[in-house]
Amino acid sequence: MDYKKAGVDIEAGYESVERIKSHVKSTMRPEVLGGLGGFSGAFSAAALKSYEEPVLLSGTDGVGTKLELAFLMDRHDTIGIDCVAMCVNDVACAGGEPLFFLDYIACGKNEPAKIETIVAGVAEGCRQAGCALIGGETAEHPGLMPEQEYDLAGFTVGVVEKRDLIDGSSIRPGDALIGVFSSGVHSNGFSLIRKVFPMTRERLLTAEERLGGKTLGEVLLAPTKIYVKMLKTLKEHGVAVKGMSHITGGGFYENIPRMLPDGCLAQVKKDSYTVPEIFRMIAEAGGVEEQVMYNTYNMGVGMVLAVDAADADRALAAVRASGEDGALIGHVEAGERGVELC
Numbered sequence: 203m204d205y206k207k208a209g210v211d212i213e214a215g216y217e218s219v220e221r222i223k224s225h226v227k228s229t230m231r232p233e234v235l236g237g238l239g240g241f242s243g244a245f246s247a248a249a250l251k252s253y254e255e256p257v258l259l260s261g262t263d264g265v266g267t268k269l270e271l272a273f274l275m276d277r278h279d280t281i282g283i284d285c286v287a288m289c290v291n292d293v294a295c296a297g298g299e300p301l302f303f304l305d306y307i308a309c310g311k312n313e314p315a316k317i318e319t320i321v322a323g324v325a326e327g328c329r330q331a332g333c334a335l336i337g338g339e340t341a342e343h344p345g346l347m348p349e350q351e352y353d354l355a356g357f358t359v360g361v362v363e364k365r366d367l368i369d370g371s372s373i374r375p376g377d378a379l380i381g382v383f384s385s386g387v388h389s390n391g392f393s394l395i396r397k398v399f400p401m402t403r404e405r406l407l408t409a410e411e412r413l414g415g416k417t418l419g420e421v422l423l424a425p426t427k428i429y430v431k432m433l434k435t436l437k438e439h440g441v442a443v444k445g446m447s448h449i450t451g452g453g454f455y456e457n458i459p460r461m462l463p464d465g466c467l468a469q470v471k472k473d474s475y476t477v478p479e480i481f482r483m484i485a486e487a488g489g490v491e492e493q494v495m496y497n498t499y500n501m502g503v504g505m506v507l508a509v510d511a512a513d514a515d516r517a518l519a520a521v522r523a524s525g526e527d528g529a530l531i532g533h534v535e536a537g538e539r540g541v542e543l544c
Contacts, residue, residue: 214312218340221318225325229335233301243336245302245359255364259298263288264355267392271423273351274403278316280425281354282323283330284389287426288450289358290331291505294433295446295461297368298360300333305356307340310347320354323425330428333358366437370445370461370508373534377444378514379468381531382521384504386480388426390451391498395422398488412479421480427504427526435524436507441517445508449500456497458506458541467537468506471544475529478502496543508534 219239226238235244250256265284272281282305290300305324307317317340328335347353362368387395399405399418406419413421429448436443445461458468481502485495495501509517514530521528 214314215340215342217314218312218317221314222321225318225322226335229303229325229328229333231301231332231334234334234336238337240337243302243304245334245336249301250361253361253363256361257298257364257367259293259296259360259362260358261289261292261360262355262357263292264353265389267396268389268423269351269353270392270396270401271406271419274401275406275419275423277419277423278319279323280423282320282325283327283425283428285354285356286324286327286331286333286358287428288389289356290327290333290360291426291429291448293358293360294430295368295448295505296360296362297366297433297443297446298362299434300331300358300360300430302334302336303328303331303356303358304336305338305354307338307352307354308343308347309340309352310343311349312340312342316352320352324356327425327428331430333360368443368446371463373444373461373463373466373508375466375534375536376511377508377534378511378517378530379470379532379534380507380509380514380517380521380528381475381503382429382432382505382507382526382528383475384449384478384500384502385427386421386424386478388450388500388504390453390500392422394488394490394498395484398484398490410483412483429505429526432505432521432524432526436517436520439516439520439523441509441513441520443507443509443517447506449503449506451498453498453500454496454503454541454543459539461506461508462534462539464539465536466534466539468532468541469535469544470532470541474531475502503528503531506531
């Protein structure tokens with residue numbers, strides 16, 4: 203008996219590390235010290251010397267049951283982007299710049315080619331966010347997980363100048379709410395989706411006229427948008443963002459109030475933008491009530507910004523200059539902290 207016969211292939215682990223080195227290298231920043239393979243990732247704190255009062259920010263998350271679609275479609279190249287996005291977008295909500303990222307992959311069996319594809323997606327997400335992939339772990343769990351399955355999670359650290367910290371405390375009645383559009387479902391609500399649609403390759407690979415000829419699986423697997431570049435562009439345009447809300451699990455009802463101070467109610471106009479067709483399909487196929495949809499999904503809005511009403515047009519221009527798109531979706535008024543859709 204040896205470790206390989208017990209289900210853990212050390213040689214496959216070595217091969218996976220070799221395969222991912224070039225992808226990791228593509229994310230490097232000047233502050234990264236050392237290379238891949240050490241017991242820890244090193245990032246020089248000298249990067250913080252230019253800050254008067256640096257505040258470190260952190261975020262951790264996974265991809266959730268969206269992974270089942272990747273398994274069924276045998277497509278693993280974008281799921282890593284989702285993992286990075288779910289972490290770095292949370293850091294961006296506080297006004298932070300993500301500095302570095304670490305990933306964790308647990309798998310039933312270490313298949314080096316598949317691991318490389320997953321990590322290539324993580325590296326792409328890191329490049330989009332401008333952060334370095336400085337470490338990670340691939341754990342083989344024979345007997346605990348099916349051989350063809352894996353789980354993926356990540357962790358990021360960012361920084362922001364204390365005076366630039368976005369915490370929502372300056373939001374006031376009369377402020378405008380800008381909705382920045384999503385790429386689709388992103389990485390939340392897939393447990394419901396898996397009940398609404400048959401989870402078969404045939405169903406997922408069938409082209410849908412309602413989805414512009416794309417397959418259901420293609421639209422559902424579209425990677426989560428990363429909004430870090432957008433935040434930088436807003437700063438460059440001199441837009442003072444008072445609050446940012448990442449619309450993830452819990453949809454509008456849970457996430458928008460997280461950026462609001464007491465005494466502020468967010469009024470969101472449902473007809474201020476076009477809800478993507480995929481959400482209409484989910485609601486129709488599952489008989490899902492509208493309130494549940496807005497309490498589960500982003501409904502086409504991946505990030506909500508609160509800005510002074512006088513800055514609304516400039517904020518939208520900056521959003522579009524960053525390569526994203528959005529709309530004025532509502533405003534803040536006096537009332538009990540929460541959100542009201544009208």
